[in-house]
Amino acid sequence: MTAKRQLRLGAFMRPVSIHTGAWRYPGAWPDANFSFAAYRRFARTLERGKFDALFMADHLAVLNMPMEALKRSHTVSSFDPLTLLPALAVETERLGLIATASTTYNEPYHIARKFASLDHISGGRAGWNLVTTANPDAALNFGHDEHMAHGERYKRAREFFDAVTGLWDSWADDAFVRDVESGIYFDPDRLRVLDHKGPELSVRGPLNIARPVQGWPVIVQAGSSEAGRQIAAETAEAVFSAPSTLDDGRRFYADVKGRMDRLGRNRDHLKILPGCFVVVGETVAEAREKRALLDSLVHYDSAVASLSIALGVDASRFDPDGPLPEIPETEASKSGRERAIALGRREGLTVRQLAQRLGGYAGLAMVGTPATVADEMEAWLAADACDGFNVMFPYLPGGLDEFVDGVVPELQRRGLFRRGYEGATLRENLGLPRPANRFFPPRA
Numbered sequence: 001m002t003a004k005r006q007l008r009l010g011a012f013m014r015p016v017s018i019h020t021g022a023w024r025y026p027g028a029w030p031d032a033n034f035s036f037a038a039y040r041r042f043a044r045t046l047e048r049g050k051f052d053a054l055f056m057a058d059h060l061a062v063l064n065m066p067m068e069a070l071k072r073s074h075t076v077s078s079f080d081p082l083t084l085l086p087a088l089a090v091e092t093e094r095l096g097l098i099a100t101a102s103t104t105y106n107e108p109y110h111i112a113r114k115f116a117s118l119d120h121i122s123g124g125r126a127g128w129n130l131v132t133t134a135n136p137d138a139a140l141n142f143g144h145d146e147h148m149a150h151g152e153r154y155k156r157a158r159e160f161f162d163a164v165t166g167l168w169d170s171w172a173d174d175a176f177v178r179d180v181e182s183g184i185y186f187d188p189d190r191l192r193v194l195d196h197k198g199p200e201l202s203v204r205g206p207l208n209i210a211r212p213v214q215g216w217p218v219i220v221q222a223g224s225s226e227a228g229r230q231i232a233a234e235t236a237e238a239v240f241s242a243p244s245t246l247d248d249g250r251r252f253y254a255d256v257k258g259r260m261d262r263l264g265r266n267r268d269h270l271k272i273l274p275g276c277f278v279v280v281g282e283t284v285a286e287a288r289e290k291r292a293l294l295d296s297l298v299h300y301d302s303a304v305a306s307l308s309i310a311l312g313v314d315a316s317r318f319d320p321d322g323p324l325p326e327i328p329e330t331e332a333s334k335s336g337r338e339r340a341i342a343l344g345r346r347e348g349l350t351v352r353q354l355a356q357r358l359g360g361y362a363g364l365a366m367v368g369t370p371a372t373v374a375d376e377m378e379a380w381l382a383a384d385a386c387d388g389f390n391v392m393f394p395y396l397p398g399g400l401d402e403f404v405d406g407v408v409p410e411l412q413r414r415g416l417f418r419r420g421y422e423g424a425t426l427r428e429n430l431g432l433p434r435p436a437n438r439f440f441p442p443r444a
Helices: 036-048 081-091 108-122 136-142 150-168 226-235 246-263 284-296 300-311 334-347 351-360 370-382 398-413 426-430
Strands: 008-013 053-056 096-102 126-131 218-221 238-241 271-280 365-368 388-392
Touching: 008 036, 008 238, 008 271, 036 053, 036 081, 036 398, 053 081, 053 126, 081 096, 081 108, 096 108, 096 218, 096 426, 108 126, 108 150, 126 150, 150 226, 218 226, 218 426, 226 246, 238 246, 246 271, 246 370, 271 284, 271 370, 271 398, 284 351, 284 365, 300 334, 300 351, 334 351, 365 370, 370 388, 370 398
Parallel strands: 008 053, 008 388, 053 096, 096 126, 126 218, 218 238, 238 271, 271 365, 271 388
Antiparallel strands: none
């Protein structure tokens, strides 16, 4: 008899809630994005709820929208993820810690060293969300006048992955003998100088830290474009996807898993986790009232700025009460642009209506009681539309508490979610294998 499939659950923190109105919601903590005490409380609650991981997004530019919108944003101030997550590692024991880090505005040695350090500090709970950075304004903070073209960013990202994982493999697992009697600290035969030289990158190595506890931190990817899907199929072990409907989820799931099949990868070695905005109430009506109140807290200045970011063009020039005009291709996120255009056309929304939807959150949302939310999550899992979800909370701490205290027990009662962690590392809890070292096979 085969075991029942169970959901994997991540918590998407951007840096806390993705919703523009979250910080204004009654009872929410307005300063949560920049409060370590708040993050510590959130992380401990997630671990109590047996979440697989806290997934922290990041951004590399503040001046990415008009000041009238920017002054209303609660994400302008946030911690660097790779400074925050090591501190949270000390405050938790099993919760995975996934950070976003750009392949466009970092070097492989930076990324390899920082994530190896996080993996050692946390005892094997690190994950790297490999992103190419969609925001063109980030270029201006790193000495560039123009953002790198979409295709070039993904070309660099693919080689970046090879260089980073090569650096992680530059030490054998048993390289550090630390023989006090002989005075030998490491075995030189168990060290490999990477000496990577490619079209985009040159990295000598080796890394100045031992191989990570997990071999490699878990590799996460979030792009949904053609290039994003392909790099996910080739490299990722978890994908944060953004389908709006179950049918969209099934198509994305089949596409990426099918690419894995063709590459000879085991499809179970990648977990597809759609982003899911969850609002919980004692009744469905109460949950809908909470969502309506939350959406009402988004000012139009913020809404149209969010639309501009999604489209990669200045949407404030459009007629607010007319349909969305034709949108040219840009070097911003292609999948984000396509989702926004598709939503507007599918529902016949005016620019104002589309902006208001995007200004709050326009993606997959489950709004209801613990039982109805569990019903929807179960339906997605049964339909092969996901392996779990990256849960987005509408406001904090209340939205997080309501999910952990209401939805998690309902999922556990149905046998859809763990009651205890399977292991000590993020890989063990996600059911992922520890990668072999490409340079040093196990000793006979």
